[in-house]
Amino acid sequence: MAKVIHKSYNQNDSLLLPPSLGELISKTHPVRIVSDILDKFDISDIEATYKSGGTSSYHPRMLLKVVVYAYLCNVYSGRQMERLLHENIHFMWLSSMSYPDFRTINRFRSERLSGGRLENVFTRVVELLNDEGLVSLNVQYIDGTKIESVANKYTFVWKGSVEKNKAKLIDKVRGVLSAAEEELDIEESTEFPEEQPQEEFERRSKRILSKMDSMGISKGKQRRLIEKTASDSKSKLDEYDKHLDTLGERNSYSKTDPDATFMRMKEDAMNNGQTKPGYNVQISTENQFITNYGVFWQPNDQGTLIPYLKSFEERYGKQSAEIVADSGYGSEQNYEYMFGGGMIPYVKYNMFHAEMKRKYKNNPFLPNNMYYNKTEDYYVCPMGQHMELAYCKKEKSDLGYTSNKSVYMARDCSRCPLRGMCYKANADRRTIEVNHNNNAYRARIRELLTSEDGLRHRSKRPIEPEAVFGNIKFNHGFKRFRLKSTEKVSVEWGLVAIAHNLRKYIACKA
Numbered sequence: 001m002a003k004v005i006h007k008s009y010n011q012n013d014s015l016l017l018p019p020s021l022g023e024l025i026s027k028t029h030p031v032r033i034v035s036d037i038l039d040k041f042d043i044s045d046i047e048a049t050y051k052s053g054g055t056s057s058y059h060p061r062m063l064l065k066v067v068v069y070a071y072l073c074n075v076y077s078g079r080q081m082e083r084l085l086h087e088n089i090h091f092m093w094l095s096s097m098s099y100p101d102f103r104t105i106n107r108f109r110s111e112r113l114s115g116g117r118l119e120n121v122f123t124r125v126v127e128l129l130n131d132e133g134l135v136s137l138n139v140q141y142i143d144g145t146k147i148e149s150v151a152n153k154y155t156f157v158w159k160g161s162v163e164k165n166k167a168k169l170i171d172k173v174r175g176v177l178s179a180a181e182e183e184l185d186i187e188e189s190t191e192f193p194e195e196q197p198q199e200e201f202e203r204r205s206k207r208i209l210s211k212m213d214s215m216g217i218s219k220g221k222q223r224r225l226i227e228k229t230a231s232d233s234k235s236k237l238d239e240y241d242k243h244l245d246t247l248g249e250r251n252s253y254s255k256t257d258p259d260a261t262f263m264r265m266k267e268d269a270m271n272n273g274q275t276k277p278g279y280n281v282q283i284s285t286e287n288q289f290i291t292n293y294g295v296f297w298q299p300n301d302q303g304t305l306i307p308y309l310k311s312f313e314e315r316y317g318k319q320s321a322e323i324v325a326d327s328g329y330g331s332e333q334n335y336e337y338m339f340g341g342g343m344i345p346y347v348k349y350n351m352f353h354a355e356m357k358r359k360y361k362n363n364p365f366l367p368n369n370m371y372y373n374k375t376e377d378y379y380v381c382p383m384g385q386h387m388e389l390a391y392c393k394k395e396k397s398d399l400g401y402t403s404n405k406s407v408y409m410a411r412d413c414s415r416c417p418l419r420g421m422c423y424k425a426n427a428d429r430r431t432i433e434v435n436h437n438n439n440a441y442r443a444r445i446r447e448l449l450t451s452e453d454g455l456r457h458r459s460k461r462p463i464e465p466e467a468v469f470g471n472i473k474f475n476h477g478f479k480r481f482r483l484k485s486t487e488k489v490s491v492e493w494g495l496v497a498i499a500h501n502l503r504k505y506i507a508c509k510a
C-alpha cells in the first residue's frame with residue numbers, strides 16, 4: 001500500500017523575505033479598482049479640514065478608501081472597520097498597515113466628510129461613469145424610500161400635543177392670575193399681545209406681588225401660588241417654544257435625533273402602521289447607477305421633487321432632459337416646474353390609470369367627459385344644459401402653491417331624470433370645479449405617457465430606482481442609519497450610493 005503524503009504544514013515557518021501585501025491581492029480585485037478610482041480624485045476640500053500643528057494625522061485619502069471599501073463590503077460600523085484593518089488583508093493593504101481606531105474612523109466619516117465634501121466625491125464617481133459611457137445624465141428615474149433613523153421609536157414629540165398643552169397651560173396661568181387680581185381688586189389689563197404670554201404673566205404677577213407687598217402680605221398660600229406659577233410657567237413655556245422651534249414645519253420629531261421625523265415605513269414588522277423616526281431618501285438612477293440623491297424630512301414625495309431636481313442641476317450644471325417618476329410626484333406645481341424648465345416629465349398623476357379604464361371614459365357625467373366650449377367658457381351636461389362659469393377661486397396647497405379653480409353651475413337640475421346618476425349632493429343644481437391649468441398639464445402628460453418613449457420609460461421605471469433600493473436594503477442590509485442629523489445621514493447615504501455605483505461599475509468591467 002502506497003504511503004499517504006501530505007504537503008508541508010508549519011504554521012510558524014518564517015520567510016526569508018516577507019511578501020508585500022500587494023503581491024497577495026489579485027490584479028483585478030475590487031479593492032484595487034476602488035483604490036485606483038479614489039486615487040484619481042481631488043480631495044483638497046477634505047484635506048483642508050485638517051489644522052496644522054499637533055501630532056500627525058492619518059491620511060484622509062487612506063481613510064476615505066477604507067470607509068468607501070467598507071460600505072462596498074456591507075460593513076457600516078466604525079468598530080467593524082477597525083477590526084477589519086487588523087484582520088483583513090484588503091483593508092490592511094488599503095491602509096498600508098495603519099490602524100486608525102473606530103473613533104478616528106467615525107470622526108472622519110461624520111465630520112470631515114460632511115458639509116458637502118462627500119457629495120463632491122459622489123459627483124466625481126458619477127462623472128467617471130459618464131465619461132465611460134455608463135450613464136448619460138439625460139434621464140432620471142426618480143423614487144424615494146423611508147429609512148429608519150438610529151433614534152428610539154418611543155422618543156416622539158408631536159406638534160399637536162405641544163400646541164394643545166401650551167394652550168392649556170396659558171389658560172390655567174391666566175385663570176390663577178385673574179382670580180388673584182379679582183381678589184386684590186387689581187384692574188385687569190388687556191394691553192398684552194396674545195403671542196407673548198410669558199411677558200404678560202411676568203408683568204401681571206409682578207403687579208400682584210407688589211400689591212401684596214403694599215398690603216403687607218409677605219407670605220401665605222396665595223403668594224406662594226403666584227410666585228410658583230410665574231416661575232413654573234416660564235420654564236414650561238420655554239420648553240414648548242423650544243419644541244415648536246425644532247418642529248418648524250414638521251408635525252413630529254424624535255428627542256434623540258431632532259432631525260428625524262416620524263413617518264410610516266414600508267418595513268412594518270408589527271404590521272400595525274406604527275410610525276417610526278426616519279428620513280425620506282430620494283434617488284435618481286440611470287442604468288441602475290445612482291446619479292443623484294437627497295435626504296428630506298417630508299414623508300411624502302410630492303414636496304421633495306423641486307428642491308431635488310434643483311440639487312441635480314447644481315451638482316452637474318445641467319438638468320436631465322427626461323424625468324421619470326411615479327404618481328406620488330405628479331402635481332400641478334411639479335408639472336409647472338418641469339415643463340417650465342424644459343424637461344419632459346414622464347410623471348403620472350393619481351388618476352392616470354383610472355382615466356385609462358373604459359368605465360371612466362364612458363362615464364358622461366364626469367367633467368372631463370363633458371363637452372367644453374373654450375371660447376364661451378361653459379360645459380354642456382349630458383342633458384344638454386349649459387353649465388356656466390359661476391365664480392373662480394384660489395386654493396393654496398400645503399406646500400404653498402396657489403391653484404386657480406373655476407366653478408361651473410347648471411341652471412336647474414330639479415326635474416332632470418338623470419339626477420340620481422349625475423350627482424349626490426342635496427343642492428337643486430349641479431356644480432363642478434375645474435382646474436384648467438392642471439387639466440392642460442394632465443393632457444400633455446397623458447400624451448407623453450402613452451407615446452412610444454413613455455411606454456418604454458414606464459416599463460423601465462420599476463427596474464430602475466425600486467430595484468436599486470431593494471438591492472441596497474435587502475441584499476446589502478442597509479435598512480437603518482447609524483448616524484444622527486440630516487447632514488450626517490446624508491454622508492451615510494452618500495457612502496451607500498458611492499459603494500453601490502462602484503459595485504456596479506466593477507461588475508460592468510469584469
Ligand code: SF4
Pocket residue numbers: 381382383384385410412413416417418419422423429430
Ligand atoms: S342633473 Fe343637472 S347637470 Fe346632471 S344631467 Fe341633469 S341637468 Fe345635467
